[in-house]
Amino acid sequence: MRRGEGIIGLGEVLRIETHGPSRVADAAREWRRVTGLADIDDRVGLPGSGLVAFGAIAFADESAATSVLVVPEIVLGRRDGRAWVTRIELVDGSSAAPTAPVELPAPAPKRDVPRVRFAPGALPPESYTDAVAEAVRRIDDGRFEKVVLAREIVGTLHEDAGLRAALAKLADDYPDTWVFAVDGLIGASPETLVRVDHGTVSARVLAGTASRGRDAASDRDRAARLAASHKDLAEHALAVESAVATLAPHTARLDASPEPFTLQLPNLWHLATDLKGTLGDGSSALDLVRAVHPTAAVAGTPRNVALAAITELEGFDRGRYAGPVGWVDADGDGEWAIALRCAQVSTDGTVRAYAGCGIVHDSVPFDELAETDMKFRPIVEAFGAPPPSPPVP
Numbered sequence: 001m002r003r004g005e006g007i008i009g010l011g012e013v014l015r016i017e018t019h020g021p022s023r024v025a026d027a028a029r030e031w032r033r034v035t036g037l038a039d040i041d042d043r044v045g046l047p048g049s050g051l052v053a054f055g056a057i058a059f060a061d062e063s064a065a066t067s068v069l070v071v072p073e074i075v076l077g078r079r080d081g082r083a084w085v086t087r088i089e090l091v092d093g094s095s096a097a098p099t100a101p102v103e104l105p106a107p108a109p110k111r112d113v114p115r116v117r118f119a120p121g122a123l124p125p126e127s128y129t130d131a132v133a134e135a136v137r138r139i140d141d142g143r144f145e146k147v148v149l150a151r152e153i154v155g156t157l158h159e160d161a162g163l164r165a166a167l168a169k170l171a172d173d174y175p176d177t178w179v180f181a182v183d184g185l186i187g188a189s190p191e192t193l194v195r196v197d198h199g200t201v202s203a204r205v206l207a208g209t210a211s212r213g214r215d216a217a218s219d220r221d222r223a224a225r226l227a228a229s230h231k232d233l234a235e236h237a238l239a240v241e242s243a244v245a246t247l248a249p250h251t252a253r254l255d256a257s258p259e260p261f262t263l264q265l266p267n268l269w270h271l272a273t274d275l276k277g278t279l280g281d282g283s284s285a286l287d288l289v290r291a292v293h294p295t296a297a298v299a300g301t302p303r304n305v306a307l308a309a310i311t312e313l314e315g316f317d318r319g320r321y322a323g324p325v326g327w328v329d330a331d332g333d334g335e336w337a338i339a340l341r342c343a344q345v346s347t348d349g350t351v352r353a354y355a356g357c358g359i360v361h362d363s364v365p366f367d368e369l370a371e372t373d374m375k376f377r378p379i380v381e382a383f384g385a386p387p388p389s390p391p392v393p
């Protein structure tokens with residue numbers, strides 16, 4: 001959901017699970033097979049109407065996390081001032097198509113946001129600053145240009161069904177982000193990996209971050225300094241280059257906003273570039289996800305060297321953090337964000353949240369640690385905890 005528009009799925013009729021280096025390609029192939037067999041009556045014809053699957057894909061090829069596409073039983077959608085309901089059923093060859101009217105479940109009562117206390121998880125603050133310092137040394141040695149290093153915080157969710165309230169809070173507090181909940185992965189991402197909408201392709205690339213000011217004047221000053229910061233502009237340019245280079249072969253035309261603009265969010269400023277183009281080769285949204293993931297906004301440059309450094313310096317499995325999260329419909333249209341400002345909630349109630357920063361040669365370890373705290377704020381507050389106190393240098 002974003003700005004009150006989007007799609008929500010209820011129930012589950014089908015689940016496609018994949019793993020390993022071919023996880024996106026396998027999901028895309030299986031989705032093509034399923035949609036090829038489906039009998040679809042879509043009288044709305046908007047992206048996301050008709051048959052859809054919601055997906056969350058692991059960040060790394062070697063991750064133990066399962067990548068999923070989930071086909072819900074009921075989809076509620078709202079876009080461009082229109083609202084619709086889709087019902088999806090699995091039938092065998094002999095059964096007739098469903099004709100009974102869709103029965104919507106009664107709205108559940110509102111709940112308070114759950115109370116989760118977070119503690120440092122993998123790569124606690126002291127180790128995070130060490131890892132950043134080591135990454136800067138390697139950059140200065142010429143081993144790579146940029147790497148994105150993340151850390152983890154962990155808590156426990158005690159209440160049942162507490163996720164709905166956390167999700168509603170994310171949507172209320174961060175209306176300009178893409179708010180998602182797929183298979184326990186919940187968050188409010190400001191960054192799209194790729195969107196396909198009737199032959200158009202778009203993406204919002206982010207990299208480069210500054211804190212918000214205490215008052216209007218200092219806030220404007222922070223944004224202006226971010227827009228002029230060589231460090232952030234260099235970090236941003238690498239993210240844009242990686243997205244453009246991987247999307248270009250699939251587009252007939254691809255334009256980027258000429259200069260990065262400053263994107264204001266309640267917790268921070270980002271440098272942002274919007275990409276827009278036309279699809280050139282009939283790729284589905286999932287095909288494009290496969291082509292662009294992982295961009296330099298979450299991996300680094302050069303990609304493979306940065307990925308190896310992430311494995312070594314972070315030393316934990318990112319799971320679905322920084323992976324693609326979104327939906328694809330039967331026409332191949334879809335909307336995929338990068339799973340940032342998010343947490344994975346396991347069935348045992350463990351909540352693992354992640355935040356990372358792009359490290360370039362002039363990164364300062366302590367500043368990057370402070371930036372991860374800013375990035376944790378949406379999810380920490382959605383789970384009822386006070387915002388993280390600023391780290392002490």
Ligand SMILES: C=C(O[C@H]1C=CC=C(C(=O)O)[C@@H]1O)C(=O)O
Binds near residue numbers: 207296340358
């Ligand atoms: C890796 C994250 O953010 C990325 C996206 C926007 C800005 C970023 C930065 O300025 O470092 C990161 O590249 C995260 O939020 O965990």
